[in-house]
Amino acid sequence: MASFSRTVFKTLKKNNIVQYRTYVNPFTRTWNILSKEAKSGFKKNYDYDIEHTDIVVIGGGFIGSSVAYWLKTKAGEGLSVVVLDKDPIYKKSKKIYSHGVLSQHYSLLENIYLSQYSGEFLRNIKEHLVEGIDIQFYPHGYLTLASEKYVNKLENNMSLLKESGINNKLLTVEEIQRAYPWIDTTGIKLGCVSTESEGIFDANALLNGFIVKSKQLGACYIQGEVVSFDIERQQDALMEGVPPGSYKKTNTLTYKAEDGQERNLKFAICIVAAGHESNNIARLLKIGLGDGLLQIGLPIEKREYNVYSIEETNNDVPADLNSPYVMDTSGLWLIKNGLRNNVMCGQIPSFLKDNDISVQEHMFRTSLTTRYPKLSKSKVKLLSKEVVDCNTYDDSGILGAHVYHNNLIFATGFGRQGVQHSPGIGRAVAELIIEGQYTTIDLTRFGFDRLLMDEPLIESNMY
Numbered sequence: 001m002a003s004f005s006r007t008v009f010k011t012l013k014k015n016n017i018v019q020y021r022t023y024v025n026p027f028t029r030t031w032n033i034l035s036k037e038a039k040s041g042f043k044k045n046y047d048y049d050i051e052h053t054d055i056v057v058i059g060g061g062f063i064g065s066s067v068a069y070w071l072k073t074k075a076g077e078g079l080s081v082v083v084l085d086k087d088p089i090y091k092k093s094k095k096i097y098s099h100g101v102l103s104q105h106y107s108l109l110e111n112i113y114l115s116q117y118s119g120e121f122l123r124n125i126k127e128h129l130v131e132g133i134d135i136q137f138y139p140h141g142y143l144t145l146a147s148e149k150y151v152n153k154l155e156n157n158m159s160l161l162k163e164s165g166i167n168n169k170l171l172t173v174e175e176i177q178r179a180y181p182w183i184d185t186t187g188i189k190l191g192c193v194s195t196e197s198e199g200i201f202d203a204n205a206l207l208n209g210f211i212v213k214s215k216q217l218g219a220c221y222i223q224g225e226v227v228s229f230d231i232e233r234q235q236d237a238l239m240e241g242v243p244p245g246s247y248k249k250t251n252t253l254t255y256k257a258e259d260g261q262e263r264n265l266k267f268a269i270c271i272v273a274a275g276h277e278s279n280n281i282a283r284l285l286k287i288g289l290g291d292g293l294l295q296i297g298l299p300i301e302k303r304e305y306n307v308y309s310i311e312e313t314n315n316d317v318p319a320d321l322n323s324p325y326v327m328d329t330s331g332l333w334l335i336k337n338g339l340r341n342n343v344m345c346g347q348i349p350s351f352l353k354d355n356d357i358s359v360q361e362h363m364f365r366t367s368l369t370t371r372y373p374k375l376s377k378s379k380v381k382l383l384s385k386e387v388v389d390c391n392t393y394d395d396s397g398i399l400g401a402h403v404y405h406n407n408l409i410f411a412t413g414f415g416r417q418g419v420q421h422s423p424g425i426g427r428a429v430a431e432l433i434i435e436g437q438y439t440t441i442d443l444t445r446f447g448f449d450r451l452l453m454d455e456p457l458i459e460s461n462m463y
Contacts, residue, residue, distance in 0.1 A: 050220060053082040055433065056253065056267040058226055058281055060085035062203075062419050063411050064273035065210035066426025069129075072217035074430050081218070082265065084255055086225035099307070099335070099344060100203030101325055102420050103142045104166050104194060107157050107460040108396070111417065112164050113441045114424040119197035121423040122206075128423075129209035130216075135201050141324030142198035143171075143180070145371075146190045150329055154192055157461050167195045183326070184373055193324060200325060200335055203419050210422075224255035227262065229284050241293055242404070250285060250405065269433060271409045276302035276389040278412040285405055293404040296451050299393040300413045305360060307346045307383045309337065310375055332367035343375075344383065348416070388415045394456035397421075399428065399446035409433070410448055 055071060057064045060083045068083050102122065104115040121128060122137045146154040154170075161168050171191035176183060215221060230252035237247040252266045272281050279300045283289060288297020325335045331348040347364035369376040391398060391413030398413045411429050414421060424441060431439050438444065445457050 050082060050222070051264065052080075052266045053220075054080045054268050055082070055271065056265060056269075057081065057083045057271040057273055058085075059083075059272070059274035059278075059412075060088045060211065060221060061273065061275055062207055062210070062422035063414070063425050064271070065207065065214055066422040067271055067273060067411060067429045068214040068219040068426075069210050069217070070426045070430035071433065072214055072219050074434050077218060079434075081214075081220070082267075083214070083219055083221045084224050084226065084265070085221065086223065088221060088223050100201040100206060100419050101142075101199075101333075101335075101416075102137075102139070102201060103198055103325075103327075104161060105142060105144050105157060105168075105192065105198075105327075105461050107153070107160065108445075108457065109160075109164070110441065110443055110445060111421070111459060112161065112166070114417075114421040114443075116164070116166070116197070117424040117427075117441065118420050118422075122201055123197075125206075125209065129213045133205055133209045135205050135209075137199065137201040139197055139199040141194050143191060143193045143324040143326045145176070145183075145185075145188050145326070145328050146192070147187050147329040148189050151189050153460060154190055158192055166197075168192050169195060180323075180326075182372065182374065184371055186370065188329070198325070206419070206422070210426075222255075223258045224263070226253055226255050226281055226284065228254045230254070230264075231285065239404070249407070251407070269407050269409065271411060271429060273411040275412065275418075276300060276387065278389065278410065282410075285408065287402065287405070293452070298398070298410070298412070298448075299391055299451070300398070301390050301392050303388050303390040303415070305346055305348065305386050305388075306364070307344060307386055308364070309342050309344055309381045309383045311342050311379045311381055328367060328371050330363075330367040330371070332364065332371055334372070346386075389413050389418065390415055393451060394458055396457045396459055397425070397446050398448055398451075399425065399443050400432065400448060403449055403452060 057067050060068075064083060064085070068081050071079055071081050102115060102118055104112055104119075106112050106115065119139070122135055125133060125135045125137070144154065158168055158170055169192070171179070171193060173185050173188055173190075176185055176188065176191045211221070229250040231248045231250045233245075234247045234249050235245050237249070238244060239247050250270075251268065252264055253270070254262050254264050256262050272278050274281050279288075279298045282298040282300075286294050288294070323336050325333065327333050332345065333348065334343055334345040337344050345364075345368065347360055347367060365380075368380075389412055395415065396413070397415075397417065398410045400409060402408045402410065409429060409432065411425055414425065418425070425443075428438055428441060428443050431437065450457060
C-alpha cells in the first residue's frame with residue numbers, strides 16, 4: 001500500500017496537478033488533468049488477474065468513483081473493490097464535464113440535504129481527497145428567476161429552504177433590475193438568490209480526485225465492458241412473490257477487457273453506476289424482460305445538451321466575479337467564466353422527452369435573445385456536449401437494491417444532479433453495504449421499489 005501511495009503522488013507531481021497557481025481556462029486545465037492522470041493511472045492499475053472481489057462497481061464516473069472512495073474510506077483493506085469501466089479515460093466518448101454547479105433550490109428534502117453535504121465536502125475537499133487538489137469552488141450564489149407560473153412554487157420552496165437552515169433572499173422585479181441590470185426581466189415576477197454554499201466548481205477536478213484517492217486507498221480500476229452475467233438457480237432460496245425453487249441469483253459477470261479477451265469476475269455485491277448505459281446492464285439480468293419482479297425495467301435513457309461560450313461580450317454581461325449562476329424560468333442558464341470576458345451558458349431540455357439537438361439550440365437562442373438582448377449579436381461558440389442519464393419515470397435518481405436481485409444496487413438516473421450530489425450518493429451506497437441502512441441522509445424514497453408501486457418522486461423545482 002505504501003508503495004502504491006508513493007506511485008500515485010509521484011504521478012500527481014509529474015503531471016503538475018498538485019498546485020494550480022495561475023489562471024487557466026477551466027476547460028483546458030481540467031481536461032489536461034484528467035487525460036494525463038487518468039491515462040497513466042488507469043493503465044498502471046489494471047489487473048486482469050483479479051478473479052474475485054467483494055464489491056464490483058460498474059461505471060467509474062462521478063457516482064461510481066465516489067462509491068469506490070467511500071467504500072475504501074469506511075472499510076479500508078477489509079473490503080476489496082473493483083471499478084469496471086469500459087471507457088475510463090474517455091478516449092472514445094470524449095466527454096468533457098465542463099462545469100459543476102452546486103444548488104440548493106429544490107423541493108425534495110433529500111436533494112436539499114445532499115446539496116448541503118456537497119457544500120461541506122467541497123469546502124473541505126483537501127481533507128477528503130488528494131491534498132494538492134484545487135476544486136475551484138466559488139460560492140458566488142445561485143439566482144433563480146420565476147415567471148407567474150412558478151411564483152408560488154418558488155415561495156413555497158423558499159420556506160422549505162429556510163426551515164432547513166439555508167439562507168436565501170426573495171427579490172422583486174425592481175430589485176433584480178437594480179442588482180443585475182444586464183438581465184431583461186420581461187415575464188419575470190420574482191427571483192430568489194442564495195447567500196451561501198451555492199455556485200460553481202471544477203467538476204473534472206472532483207472526478208479526478210475521487211479516482212486518485214480511491215485507487216490510493218486500494219480500489220482497483222479495470223477497463224472493460226460488461227457483456228453478461230452468470231445467473232444460477234437457487235433451489236433452496238425463498239423470496240416473496242417468486243415461486244419456490246425458481247429464484248435465480250448472480251455472483252459472476254463476464255467483461256471484455258481492453259485486449260479484447262473476455263474474463264470472469266466473481267463478486268458478492270454489484271453496484272450499477274453506469275450512467276445512461278445502466279439500463280443495458282439491467283437488461284443483461286433480465287430486468288424489464290422477465291415476469292413478476294423482473295417485469296419492470298430500469299427507465300434510464302441518454303440525454304444530451306450543449307454548453308456554449310459567448311465571446312467578446314464588451315461588458316454587456318456581468319463583469320463582477322461575484323455575479324451568481326443564473327437560472328431562467330425558460331431553462332436557460334448563464335455564468336461568467338472566471339477572469340475572462342466571456343460567459344458560459346446553455347439550455348436545459350426537457351429530459352423526459354428526447355428532443356433533437358437542433359430543437360434545443362432553437363430554444364436556447366430564443367431564450368438568450370429574450371433574457372439577454374444585449375448578447376443577441378455576440379459570437380456564440382459551442383464549447384461541449386454534455387451527456388447525462390435521465391430517469392424517464394419521474395426524473396429523480398434510482399438508488400438502492402433491486403427488488404429481485406438483492407445483491408445488485410443501483411446508483412443511477414440522477415441526471416444533472418449526479419455531479420453535484422456524487423459525494424453524498426457515494427457515501428449513502430457505502431452505508432447501505434457496510435451498515436445495512438442509511439445513517440446520515442435517508443434516501444429510501446429513491447429506491448427502485450417506487451417503480452413497482454407506481455409512486456413517482458417528483459422534484460418540482462427543476463426547470
